[in-house]
Amino acid sequence: MMRLELVKRPQRSMLFSALSPFIAFVLTIIAGAILFALLGVNPLKAFQIYFLEPISQVWQLHELAIKAAPLILIGVGLSVCYRANIWNIGAEGQFILGGIVGSSIPVLFPQFEGPLVLPLMLLFGMVGGAAYAAIPALLKARFNTNEILTSLMLVYVAQLFLDWLVRGPWRDPKGFNFPQTIQFNDSAILPELMPASGRANWGFVFALVAAVLVWILMSRMLKGFEVRVLGSSPRAGRFAGFGINRMVFFAFMLSGALAGLAGISEVSGAIGQLQPVISPGYGFAAIIVAFLGRLNPLGIVAAGLVLALTYLGGEAVQSALGISDKVARVFQGMLLFFVLGCDTLIHYRIRLIGFAAPKLESAPKLEEAR
Amino acid sequence: MSANQDDANLLEVRGLTKTFGTLTACDHIDLNVAKGEIHALLGENGAGKSTLVKMLFGTLEPNSGEIFWNDQAVTITNPGFAKKLGIGMVFQHFSLFEALTAAENIALSLDDGSPISTIAAKARALSYSYGLPLDPQSLVGDLSVGERQRIEIIRCLLQTPQLIILDEPTSVLTPQEADKLFETLERLRSEGKSILYISHRLEEVKRICDRATVLRHGKVVGHCNPRKETAASLARMMVGNDVQAVVRAPVQGIETAQPxxxxxxxxxxxxxxxxxxxxxxxxxxxxxxxxxxxxxxxxxxxxxxxxxxxxxxxxxxxxxxxxxxxxxxxxxxxxxxxxAAFVPEERLGHGAAPRMKLSENLLLSRHATDGKVFVGAGGMVKSDAIYAAAQRIIKAMDVRKSALDPEAAALSGGNLQKFIVGRELDRRPSVxxxxxxxxxxxxxxxxxxxxxxxxxxxxxxxxxxxxxxxxxxxxxxxxxxxxxxxxxxxxxxxxxxxxxxxxxxxxxxxxxxxxxxxxxx
Incomplete structure (x- = not known):
């Protein structure tokens, strides 16, 4: 019998730390090729359809931006949490609440039109997401609950709440009983960036601006320093006079606000009304985005585009090859698995250990040395 | 190099070298430990003592050089192998579980599956025979630091080592407890065991050690008989020049000074x-x-x-x-x-964030008191001003480092401490x-x-x-x-x-x- 043991490396390689996301990507491709081959599809053809065709035309790049925008917005917010060693897993729920609270204006006041509507909706979306994220923050700060569990469980609460709203009180009375709200009026729709060439909306710009602002926050501002200190050495953070509970609220509410902004941008931009499901798992995929981007806001922009491509590729192989679009989930899962695996092996090496207790007499071989 | 007399060498180290990047922590170290001697390893912090000992105990791998154990060349790849050879180590920082009993802690490290009751009986017998009485059933959390050290020593002795490495053992003891420890060490020596004794307390070394090897900047600068040296001459060998005596002028009328x-x-x-x-x-x-x-x-x-x-x-x-x-x-x-200004006991992780640069660690304790200088409008950090201040402190305190603005963890303990103290002194605190x-x-x-x-x-x-x-x-x-x-x-x-x-x-x-x-x- 053998067992595996992880032994901490004395030094970690800077080179491989930087290369880790790329290695993970290559490993995902290799594992994906095996997957496609087992499904009876030529891997090369599948990859062409999966990774190249979805970005071969300008309108498709717009679709990529639509998918990448929420991933980047949420991922950037989550990176602040994870840097502070605070584990917000509930961005999906904060995304949904942002969508709901932001939509309350066009749904409840359909007559309200004008240039004020959209900014108010975006603000409401951010407030909604931040307030929803404040729940696990409060539970952690007050009762020391595990934020991973509470934030995750609140995702399901949010999903069911949205489902109830669109089937019940907010259902469009003229909607033939379809579970959806009224179509938003024109001033509640997030405009497209370049309507001539595709559907991409201002959400992508919000994502880029958020990435730059959070990058400045984390690398240039005292608050970002506070996040990094408390995340890496909490005791030194306490010595510095930084409050850990304040940080829990800050990190949760910042990431909640960005997830909420992503939610309302998605609803008012790409969808135009509330439906039972408004996210194909953006809040969870953004966790992968955050780690694939090395928790660096600028890296997250690149990682968000890669993950967006896995969504588009999933749809493409479904229509072209008849493979379930769940393959996108598989690719996302493999990416995260390989990123975390690479990171682990950069910090640790593996040692195989015999299970039987070593005998005192036989084990040391004095003569074998050198 | 050979030992000076006919005493057989238990451990011989030849040309042992370890480099970390550009830093040579140990540079062709030669060391002989004879059977039945207490051998002191002296040196300033950062002189390479810990690195050397870690190589002997198998937690670091040397770049070059040879280790001979009973005149046979060995490659010590891990602590388990070192233990099997007969090398035991008592670390400066104990690794004990406070919620477990002494016997349970000992059993954890023995790894041979004997029942706890047997181990407890053995530990008790051994502890009394060496004059280090220990109740194996007591919870570690209830024990004093001196008693915890006894557990570490007994744990080491149970593996019947021939060479025992002690890293700054008296730093946690009262003078009376230290005396007791010295008796035990002398007893072990009389049984033919060898001891490698790491300390910076020169009086102790003079009192109990037979020979000393002095390290400076990763090199051996001399072997000597500490009994024939004075504390001042030993210090001179360690530091390379005379250590300036601390001058304390008497204070007058302190009773009326402002509290x-x-x-x-x-x-x-x-x-x-x-x-x-x-x-x-x-x-x-x-x-x-x-x-x-x-x-x-x-x-x-x-x-x-x-x-x-x-x-x-x-x-x-x-x-x-x-x-x-x-x-x-x-x-x-x-x-x-x-x-007020404060310097905590733990340098890494409390007084300084290990993975952050020195300049960032300056900000750690002074972001509020020097807010105007270090933090600009809108909470933007003025990294130029902080960098300049960090360099000023580094200069004032003579902090030695390998890069312009290295991570705190890259500094030796003494140099980091100089920086942390200097960081507070630079403010001229009134308390x-x-x-x-x-x-x-x-x-x-x-x-x-x-x-x-x-x-x-x-x-x-x-x-x-x-x-x-x-x-x-x-x-x-x-x-x-x-x-x-x-x-x-x-x-x-x-x-x-x-x-x-x-x-x-x-x-x-x-x-x-x-x-x-x-x-x-």
């Missing part, structure tokens, strides 16, 4: 089952004086520091007063803004509270730090030093108080204090302030 730090009836309940409550502590530190707090580790010093620094604020605002104003309810930032100012710091750096603390006091600040190093406290303090089991004795003026008096108080003899009955809990 800058006052602690009034400070009490605190234990925060965890294994921490010490503070019981009605009273102390005044006046402008111009250095007060020392002695005590064996784990008698409430850490809790006391947390309470005075404001990392844990008090309910009673008057229990800590800084410059005549109540500060008990304030956070550490609030107390810093009143002019300075330091916990273990020179713990694990080399002689040259320690003298420098001590001198700066005295000078800070003489320039009109109040300095409070918590230390386990009695030599240090006698060198710098104007009065010494002793902390035992969460109580603080009255300060003894330095003219009246002796090692015996302080040592007895450290061991729990009646504290000087017994007339203050316990007011809480």
């Amino acid at each position: 800058l730090l006052e602690i009034r009836a400070l009490s605190r309940r234990p925060a965890t089952p294994f921490s010490i409550p503070l019981r009605n502590i009273n102390l005044t530190v006046r402008a111009g004086e250095v007060i020392g707090i002695a005590g064996v580790a784990g008698n409430g010093q850490g809790e006391f520091f947390e309470s005075v620094s404001g990392e844990v604020p008090q309910q009673d605002a008057a229990s800590v007063r800084i410059r005549g104003k109540d500060a008990g309810g304030l956070s550490i930032t609030g107390r810093r803004l009143m002019g 300075m509270v330091v916990n273990q100012p020179t713990w694990g710091v080399d002689a040259g750096a320690a003298a420098h730090i001590r001198q700066t603390l005295i000078e800070l006091a003489r320039s009109g600040s109040a300095v409070l030093v918590i230390s386990q190093d009695l030599d240090e406290l006698f060198e710098i303090s104007d009065a010494i108080a002793v902390m035992h089991n969460g109580e603080l004795s009255k300060p003894l003026p330095i003219a009246e204090a002796t090692f015996e008096k302080i040592g007895l108080l450290m061991g729990g003899a009646e504290p000087g302030h017994a007339e203050h009955a316990l007011e809480t809990s």
Whole structure:
């Protein structure tokens, strides 16, 4: 019998730390090729359809931006949490609440039109997401609950709440009983960036601006320093006079606000009304985005585009090859698995250990040395 | 190199070299340990002692060089192999589980599956035979630091090693406990076991060691017989030049000087089952004086520091007063803004964030007090100003480092400590509270730090030093108080204090302030 043991490396390689996301990507491709081959599809053809065709035309790049925008917005917010060693897993729920609270204006006041509507909706979306994220923050700060569990469980609460709203009180009375709200009026729709060439909306710009602002926050501002200190050495953070509970609220509410902004941008931009499901798992995929981007806001922009491509590729192989679009989930899962695996092996090496207790007499071989 | 006499070499090291990047931590080290000798390994911090010992114990791999064990070449790949060879190690920082008993802790490290009752019986027999009585059934959390060290030593002896490596073993003991340890070491030597003894306390080395190997900057600078040397000549070999003696000018009229730090009836309940409550502590530190707090580790010093620094604020605002104003309810930032500065015991992870640059670690304790200089409009950090200030401190304190602005973890302990002390001195604080100012710091750096603390006091600040190093406290303090089991004795003026008096108080003899009955809990 053998067992595996992880032994901490004395030094970690800077080179491989930087290369880790790329290695993970290559490993995902290799594992994906095996997957496609087992499904009876030529891997090369599948990859062409999966990774190249979805970005071969300008309108498709717009679709990529639509998918990448929420991933980047949420991922950037989550990176602040994870840097502070605070584990917000509930961005999906904060995304949904942002969508709901932001939509309350066009749904409840359909007559309200004008240039004020959209900014108010975006603000409401951010407030909604931040307030929803404040729940696990409060539970952690007050009762020391595990934020991973509470934030995750609140995702399901949010999903069911949205489902109830669109089937019940907010259902469009003229909607033939379809579970959806009224179509938003024109001033509640997030405009497209370049309507001539595709559907991409201002959400992508919000994502880029958020990435730059959070990058400045984390690398240039005292608050970002506070996040990094408390995340890496909490005791030194306490010595510095930084409050850990304040940080829990800050990190949760910042990431909640960005997830909420992503939610309302998605609803008012790409969808135009509330439906039972408004996210194909953006809040969870953004966790992968955050780690694939090395928790660096600028890296997250690149990682968000890669993950967006896995969504588009999933749809493409479904229509072209008849493979379930769940393959996108598989690719996302493999990416995260390989990123975390690479990171682990950069910090640790593996040692195989015999299970039987070593005998005192036989084990040391004095003569074998050198 | 061969041993000087006919004594057989147990361990011989030839040309052992270890490099980390561009730094050569050990540079062609030669070392012989004969059977039945106590061999001292002397050197400043950063001289390469720990690196050398880690290679001998198999936790680091040498780049080149040879190790001979009983005249056979060996490659020590891991601690398990070192143990099988017969090398035992007692680390400076214990690795014991507080919630387990002594016997359970020992069983964990033996890894041979014998039942705990057998191990306990063996441990008990061994401990009594070596004059280190130990109850194997006692919980580690209930034991004093000296007793915990006994567990480590017994655990090491149970593996019947031929060579025992002890890393700064007396740094956590009272003078009386240290005497006991020396008896045990002499007994082990008489049984033919060899001991590699790492210490910076030169008097100890002179007293018990047969030979010494001195390291400086990763190289062996000499082998000697410490009994034939003086403490000064040993220090000179270690440092490379004369260590400047610390000068402490007497203070006049301190009784009338303004009290800058006052602690009034400070009490605190234990925060965890294994921490010490503070019981009605009273102390005044006046402008111009250095007060020392002695005590064996784990008698409430850490809790006391947390309470005075404001990392844990008090309910009673008057229990800590800084410059005549109540500060008990304030956070550490609030107390810093009143002019106080703090240096905690742990350098890495408490006083400094290990993975952050020195300049960032400067910001750590001074983001509020120097907010105007270091933080600009909208909370933007002025990294140029911080970098310049960090370089100023590095220069003033002679911090030696491998890069312009390295991570804190890349510095040796002594150099990081110089930076952390310098970071606070640079503010000219009116109250300075330091916990273990020179713990694990080399002689040259320690003298420098001590001198700066005295000078800070003489320039009109109040300095409070918590230390386990009695030599240090006698060198710098104007009065010494002793902390035992969460109580603080009255300060003894330095003219009246002796090692015996302080040592007895450290061991729990009646504290000087017994007339203050316990007011809480």
